[in-house]
Amino acid sequence: MPNRDPEYRRLLALALQDDVERQKGIRVSRVITGDPSQRLAALTFDDGPHGEKTGDLLTVLRRLRVPATFFVVGKMSLRYPNLIERIVLDGHELGNHTYNHYRLPQIPLSEVAGELNRTRDVLTGIVGAPTRLxxxxxxxxNDRIQKIIAQEGYTNMLWTDDPADYKLGRTASRITELVMRDLTPGAIILLHSGLPETTKAVPEFVARIRAQGYTFVTCSELIQRGNGLLHLQNLPAHISRTAAS
Ligand SMILES: [Zn+2]
Structure with a gap:
């Protein structure tokens, strides 16, 4: 059950305020990278929350003082409302990752908006405000799904850097190696919540990314401080490849 203590709710609303304000100013419907002229990086963690394992990840991020963006699944959020609240209270940002985690091109087009709206309602019910990511x-x-994403008021957040941390046998050191290989200014790094090897890798790649002069930001900060939508043809090859896949 969500914590109904008035002081707790006040702190939660306060933590959410900056994100909500910043997201109101976002005018792009699709983002494939941050500004490539700025050493900013956004860590994103998909698919959770996953109970204790996501809790462990949040503990690591708090210790390192790294803000991140969590693209959460609606049905998982219902199971772990306290983790949704903790994500916000710890200064991270929430994103919508559908209700059931179906591959959208594989379900009827008429059900796509519902997948977004159900999760919007779940998150609003827990923290009090919707996300626009x-x-x-x-x-x-595809183009038709992109149109629905935009119509529902969302920015489609893709990524530039994907170490495929969910792959069987991926070790923390291999995840770090792959994250560093494809790191570019304006990076959006795709990771998953609830994978112990990913959580183990975080301190190492965070230190190495910081050593290169980068600052970590949430997705809406990355958009706000950069150009938002960029054209595929202007990007390095590996970015075009991921964004197009
Ligand atoms: Zn996912």
């Missing part, structure tokens, strides 16, 4: 499961969408 969205990421499609598997990064899979």
């Amino acid at each position: 969205f990421r499609p499961p598997g990064g899979e969408y």
